Amino acid sequence: MGRIKLLPAEVASKIAAGEVVERPVSVVKELVENSLDAGATEIRVELVDGGKKLIRVQDNGSGLSPEDVALCFKRHATSKIRAEADLERIATLGFRGEALASISAVSRVTLKTSDGSGEKGYQVEREGEKLLRFIESAFPRGTMVEVRDLFFNLPARRKFLRSDRSELSLVVQFVTTMALAFPGVKFVLVNNNKEIINCPAVTSVGERVYQLFGKKVLDNLMSLDYEEESYRISGLSSRPFSGRLDRQHQFFFVNRRPVKDRMLTAALTQAYLGILEKQKNPEGFIFLDIPFEQVDVNVHPAKAEVRFRDPQKVFRLILRAVDMAAREESLAKPILVDEEKPEADATWLEGKETSSPGRDAIYKQEAGLGSSEAKTLLVPGGEPARFKPGVIAEAVSKKEAAPIKVLGQYLNSYIIAVSDEAVFVIDQHNAHERILFEKFRQLEDQRAWTSRQMLFPSVIDLTPKQQLAYQEMQSELERLGFRLEPMGGLSFALKEYPDVFQEAEASAILLSLLEEEEGGKFQSRREKILATMACKAAVKAGQVLTAEEMDFLASELFASGTPGLCPHGRPVVIQLDRSRIERTLGRQPE
Ligand SMILES: Nc1ncnc2c1ncn2[C@@H]1O[C@H](COP(=O)(O)OP(=O)(O)OP(=O)(O)O)[C@@H](O)[C@H]1O
Ligand SMILES: [Mg+2]
Structure with missing residues (x-):
């Protein structure tokens, strides 16, 4: 005789319920998930004795229609998936249609709900597997589920529940987790009339x-x-x-x-x-x-x-x-700023007036540019008097706005400077390049380039490719102040050069302009030419600087308002904020 028997439905459902509902927090979890799936923006969880006596979850979600109320406690009754294929892409927290059935199999449940269509609401009361009541009863849009006496009909399970406190602490942890997952939903948790969590909806x-x-x-x-x-x-x-x-x-x-x-x-x-x-x-x-x-x-x-x-x-x-x-x-991050948009190439070539008088006026006033005296300031070269002392003093006096103090040079390549709020590591080449680039742009805008005769015209040989480049760029180069005279064959004599440079470096700068490849990140050829000139003319890494020169570079850089990037897009300054320094070293900021 066979020994296998089908279990009575009641026993089977208790076993199934035991898989889903292990302790009060499991009930809270299923009910809160249902509320979230119903689109609630406010969820209130109330417990008595850590949920052992009562768990009540109320939401302002979609609510249930009377037809759904009649079905929702049935096992495998769900509105969230329809067919096997839906299991492949589950977008809701629930999907099995098991939670309410399981909860009601092992407790005394009351559900009140309204889907907001009409005045009416509905109330269902169940005990274990039995339906006690299903009546109409006014209720605001949303759903409330009350679960009393969990495991009243499953004494073995009830014995395994822990103290009120530890059951409560599991619920606190769960509500905390859900509140993190859904910042846009208001969560309230109350135990024995004492509010434990109350977090209104937020946006992040x-x-x-x-x-x-x-x-x-x-x-x-x-x-x-x-x-x-x-x-x-x-x-x-x-x-x-x-x-x-x-x-x-x-x-x-x-x-x-x-x-x-x-x-x-x-x-x-x-x-x-x-x-x-x-x-x-x-x-x-x-x-x-x-x-x-x-x-x-x-x-x-x-x-x-x-x-x-x-x-x-x-x-x-x-x-x-x-x-x-x-x-x-x-800890240390480069200061990055948005690049100012350069004017379009065409305007420059056509020689139209593009400069804004306001900007020019400010510039002249700040840097003293346009005066012959100031131009020497732009001459970097290797000679001792690279920066004119008068102009340095002027630049340094600007430090009042953002007091920056230079401490010295590191590896002959970086200037270390401080303000009250930060330590700066300035790349001397990139910084000078940035400063020169800004000034060259201003000269462009002002049409203020002037040229100087070479004392000893230098003869340079141009490859056919360079000659081609020269022909293409001739008008721009002449505008800047470069004048070449053909001497037959590959040879050319450089007769004039822009007087922002030193005579000795003029031909090298010209050659590098002719070497430039097409394209790159520059929006116009003009920008590219200016950037190349700035790069070539700037002090190099490894070059020893005097204190005055460092002061000049630091103060000019910060006065420019765009210290972030060199024209080629490399960062110029690393800033270590005071707050970061203090935090990293474990000091409380004052
Ligand atoms: N708070 C609620 N608001 C609106 N509808 C609800 C709410 N709670 C339950 N329902 C409806 O009752 C159905 C059954 O809920 P139940 O929790 O048993 O299953 P489920 O959420 O579909 O799946 P799971 O068993 O994975 O939780 C849900 O599909 C939903 O349509
Ligand atoms: Mg569910």
Whole structure:
């Protein structure tokens, strides 16, 4: 005789319920997920005795129609998926149609709801498997589910519940997690009439972290935002050199679903190798948004785990996201500014008036340009009197606006300067190049180039390619003050040169202009010519500078208002902010 018997439906449903509902927090989880799936913007969770006696979740979501109320407690009744194919791309938190059935199998449940169509609402009361009541009853749009006496009919399970306090603390942790996942939703958690969490809707994870963890935690976080092929990583994680001794602030959300995943934790840990002290762990509030079909959420009875189609990719993206953000955040970061838009090439060639008088006036006043005296200032060369003392004094007096003090030169290439708020490392070549470029632009705008006769005309040989380039650029070059005379064959004599340069360097500068390749990042040939001249004329790395010259470079650079990039796009200054220095060295800012 066969020994196998089908279990009575009641027993079977209790077993199934046990998979979904393990303790009060499981009920809270299912009900809150339903509220979120219903589009609620406010969710209130009330408990009595850590949820053992009562769990009540109320939302302002879509509510249920009377037909749905009649069905929602049935096993496998769901509005969220329709067919097997839908399992491939689940966009909601729930999808099995099991939660309400399971909860009602092991407790006394009351559901009140209204979908806002008409005045009416509905109320259902159930006990275990039994329907006690289904009546009309006025209710505002939304849903409230009350769950009393969890496991009243499953004494074995009830015995395994822990103290009120520890059941409560699981719920606190869960509501905290959901509140992080949905900053736009207001969450309230109350136990025995005492409010434990109350966070009104906000617009960013950062604000939510602030509401739940406070300013200190938020201050130690940096934002992540990295996207690659339809995968996106966003959220917040520890700034370099911060972190915590425990791992409590590590939250991962996959398409807003909180998940626990060893791979994700490992990725975060690895991402921080070398940027945190050894004993510290990174904090992470990390959101992965990935195509729904790239992740399987149907792998765990409580939906707490997911399976990625391409785990290596996720791992790599987390490393990358943290790496990018950490670079941005790193102790020393270059000052970057937007490049001013240069005028179009054509206007310049046509010789139209393009300069703005306002800008010119300011410039003249500031730098004294246009006067013959000031021009010497632009002459860098290797000679001792590279910068005229009078002009240096003028430039230095501008320091009042942003007092910058030069401390000295490092490796004969970098100027170290300080202000009250930061330490600056200035690349002397890039800085000078930037300054000269600005001035050359001004000369252009003012049509103020003047040329000088060579005392000893130098003879240069131009390759056919260079000759071609010369023919193309002749009018621009002559406008700048270069004048070449053919001497037969490859030879040309340089007769005149722009007087912002030294005679000795004039032919080298001309040759480099003729060597320039087409294209590049410059918007016009004019910009490119000016940049090349600035580069060639600027002091070089490795060149010893006098204190006055360093003062001049630093103050001119900061007075220019665009110290960020050299004309070729390289950074000019690294700035170490005082607040970063103090934070890194563990000092409280005053
Ligand atoms: N708070 C609510 N607001 C509106 N509709 C709800 C709410 N709670 C439940 N429902 C409706 O009842 C149905 C059944 O809910 P239930 O939680 O049992 O299943 P599910 O959410 O579809 O899937 P899962 O078992 O994975 O949670 C839902 O599909 C939804 O249509
Ligand atoms: Mg559900």
